[in-house]
Amino acid sequence: MRMNIANENGSRPGWLAWLLLVPILIAAAVIGFFVFVVIVGLVLFAAAVLITRLWWLRRKLRNAGTKQTLEGEYVVIREHIPRDRDPRR
Secondary structure, eight states, X not given: OOOOOOOTTSOXXXXXXXXXHHHHXXXXXXXXXHHXXXXXXXXXXXXXXXXXXXXXXXXXXXXHTTOOOOOOOOOOOOOOOOGGGOTTO
């Protein structure tokens, strides 16, 4: 089935109409493509933020129940300065 494009007097649009229509359609397609890319980028960024946040919360909850105390022995070593060598005197 073929569509018949006609104006008010029944004749087909001329070359001037096509000359104006083609650049407008190309510009609309280019602008639409960039809007689509921006929207997809924002959706992907929001999804990445959400997934990272959920991963972080799950990690914190998993580690909250497994807190362990580190036990061991230690020795405190202090440098002893004899009174006769004390630079403050």
